[in-house]
Amino acid sequence: MPESEKKTRVLAVSNQKGGVGKTTTAINLGTALAAIGEKVLIVDMDPQGNASTGLGVPRETRRITIYDVVVDGRSIHDAAVPTAVPGLHIIPADADMSGVEIELSQADRRSYRLRDALEAQANGRTGYDPEPYDYVLIDCPPSLNLLTLNAMAAADGVLVPLQCEFFALEGLTQLMKTIDMVRQSLNPALEIQGLVLTMYDRRNALSGQVAADVRGHFGDKVYDAVIPRNVRVSEAPSFGKPVLIYDLKCTGSQAYLRLAKEVVGRERRRRAEPAAA
Ligand code: ADP
Numbered sequence: 714m715p716e717s718e719k720k721t722r723v724l725a726v727s728n729q730k731g732g733v734g735k736t737t738t739a740i741n742l743g744t745a746l747a748a749i750g751e752k753v754l755i756v757d758m759d760p761q762g763n764a765s766t767g768l769g770v771p772r773e774t775r776r777i778t779i780y781d782v783v784v785d786g787r788s789i790h791d792a793a794v795p796t797a798v799p800g801l802h803i804i805p806a807d808a809d810m811s812g813v814e815i816e817l818s819q820a821d822r823r824s825y826r827l828r829d830a831l832e833a834q835a836n837g838r839t840g841y842d843p844e845p846y847d848y849v850l851i852d853c854p855p856s857l858n859l860l861t862l863n864a865m866a867a868a869d870g871v872l873v874p875l876q877c878e879f880f881a882l883e884g885l886t887q888l889m890k891t892i893d894m895v896r897q898s899l900n901p902a903l904e905i906q907g908l909v910l911t912m913y914d915r916r917n918a919l920s921g922q923v924a925a926d927v928r929g930h931f932g933d934k935v936y937d938a939v940i941p942r943n944v945r946v947s948e949a950p951s952f953g954k955p956v957l958i959y960d961l962k963c964t965g966s967q968a969y970l971r972l973a974k975e976v977v978g979r980e981r982r983r984r985a986e987p988a989a990a
């Protein structure tokens with residue numbers, strides 16, 4: 714399908730450091746995008762299944778998971794389930810995914826399993842004509858494994874959450890190397906969609922310093938919207954709810970709404986640009 718006709722933007726939410734806000738960002742950016750009218754699919758690629766839990770999909774109902782898509786070729790349509798948020802679907806994950814590495818080691822197109830499934834869906838090859846997703850957000854595991862490679866091979870862009878703390882740039886060097894490697898091998902078109910500063914604490918001088926450093930390095934790739942450290946954000950998953958449903962008025966929810974508007978605005982501008990010759 715020519716790029717101009719391609720409607721869905723696939724974003725891998727990735728950072729090789731754990732605990733930086735990948736899952737929180739996938740859940741809440743996904744919810745905020747749906748709230749402003751985009752149709753969104755979250756793909757839970759982490760065997761820990763935190764995105765599935767945080768969106769209220771109980772373990773016992775995870776009948777078809779991303780494992781079945783990647784290993785057994787189940788369709789996106791079969792695997793996606795609705796959430797309590799209108800316009801937001803999720804493909805859940807489960808601990809049984811830890812076997813993917815072995816299962817796929819000899820498989821054909823083993824790094825392109827997710828990409829192939831998403832393309833089959835977008836091209837209406839799954840037996841019916843679904844309304845396409847505007848955004849697919851893939852919640853990646855922190856490690857560099859075949860699941861992460863499947864995510865990056867399927868993605869148009871990488872969305873990088875960065876925790877505002879001293880070692881923020883450390884994980885980033887590793888991630889940039891991975892992105893370069895993926896461009897050279899699996900997916901030459903992969904872009905850095907943007908970086909989002911998370912868990913920002915305005916009372917802490919270090920947060921401000923890290924934010925300034927990151928903006929110095931990455932310029933306007935860094936979103937203006939900054940996600941504050943907010944206890945409501947960390948409480949929401951234990952209720953199986955995105956923070957926007959749990960407490961719409963809190964600073965965390967409002968920040969994720971600003972981020973969603975920025976993502977959509979930038980995406981519209983990117984599409985309006987004439988394709989580079
Ligand atoms: P990752 O997916 O990168 O491992 P998580 O999204 O799971 O990171 O976040 C790590 C921890 O930090 C979780 O306990 C989460 O609830 C908490 N957290 C994430 N973002 C915020 C925030 N803005 N304010 C407060 N706590 C947060």
Ligand code: MG
Nearest residue numbers: 735736759763
């Ligand atoms: Mg996570």
